[in-house]
Amino acid sequence: MSGIPTMSSSSVSESIFFPRLHGAVFLFGIRQTSFPAAEHFADLLQFESNTLALLVRNEFSFPGRGDQKFKKIGCQNTFHDFLRLLFFFGKISDICRLQKIKEFIFNSRANSIAGAFCDMRRNIHPKQISLFDSIEDGGITERERVNGAPNHIFHNIISLENLLAAWREFLRGKRKRKDVAEFSLNLTSNIIALYCELADKTYRHGAYKSFKINDPKPRDIHKATVRDRLLHHAIYRILYPCFDPKFIFDSYSCRYDKGVHRAINRFRAYARTVSKNHTRIAWVLKCDIRKFFASIDHETLINVLKRRIKDKDVIWLLREVVGSFHAESKPGVGLPLGNLTSQLLVNVYMNEFDHFLKRELKIAYCIRYADDFVILQEDKKYLENILSKISAFLETKLKLSLHPDKVFIKTLTSGVDFLGWVHFPHHRVPRTSTKRRMFKKLATTDSPQSKVSYLGLLSHGNTYRLQQRIMRLK
Known part of the structure; x- marks a missing residue:
């Protein structure tokens, strides 16, 4: 023709x-x-x-x-x-x-x-x-963008356009790895095969490869295949903009324009406010959730997602990803530390807790970073009273428990250990264990990059003498 x-x-x-x-x-x-x-x-x-x-x-x-x-x-x-x-x-x-x-x-x-x-x-x-x-409109309408409840975004997640963009993001810093290079050899057919499986709903998540790291304590990391990690990036690219506006401002883990340094600066600002510019005693409730990632309940997480996502196909896909992993001897429980989607899903999970603190308990000064959170208040008895309510909510609603050895109420003057720094009214210093590990590492390497990296880390605290000590190292 x-x-x-x-x-x-x-x-x-x-x-x-x-x-x-x-x-x-x-x-x-x-x-x-x-x-x-x-x-x-x-x-x-x-x-x-x-x-x-x-x-x-x-x-x-x-x-x-x-x-x-x-x-x-x-x-x-x-x-x-x-x-x-x-x-x-x-x-x-x-x-x-x-x-x-x-x-x-x-x-x-x-x-x-x-x-x-x-x-x-x-x-x-x-x-x-x-x-x-x-x-x-890029997958979500204006009403969905405001409400944070996308209704038809499955096709946007699995689209070739999104898979290609996700591949480019995933590829950064990984081009020379063996598994990535093998996937790249037949990239076209691999991406199309993944798309077809997702479109037909025949996709099944692959197995994980586990290994241990010290960061600084021993952690079990579970690594998915390149094909599955590509899908994780594709999911993250579409769902993150839908959920992030619903998170409270003082949630600092795994979010754009957040992070540890912004969290500790926020802590310093809250400490100054609660203590009336350090003229009164500021009490701090510091809590840690026990085995956080390994304790996430799958059904509870899916139920939370269903309230935000109306697209049943997306729920099916997320169920496949979430259900692909479970903690040892605990079916239906746990998220892998190595998945990009886990970072988003735990924030969605803990967002229920964040809004409980803000809306039910009316707490003004609280900061959460993953499983660590602090609450600042002038009254010690108030913190003692809400501790039981916090523990009850975590256990009944989210099936999580506080770590008994990592919950304390103390004054800011005595020093509060939070996110790797010990905070005082007028200054903050790194933990003793952090300093010990830092000098041990510098003693075994001649890399100038390591020295510069540690100097950059120390610049966020009152560490003039430590920086001078590092500069004198040969």
């Missing part, structure tokens, strides 16, 4: 990509001279030799005005927008294939993909409006 993209019989791309990606076949044959983004796409995916050869040999042809029309659209729009368009055609109907895409490109009067989206929306079927809005 005239005007329809053609492909030689020797090509294998159609058999590989056609069943699921519909419009993606169209992209693989685009001439590099007409669509510069194709070169970037080939580099990003590290195409296998046969697919890359198709691009070089121009196995696809665009007769007549097709070349000019496509060049016009390609030059005025980003690769990101074009891939969204192709993926939209792949999701709107099972029969939308090359012919549908060809008709759209040749018939559209828009000079840009953004304009083409507007043209398409005017003629779209009402039942597809929600899907179209989700893709056009």
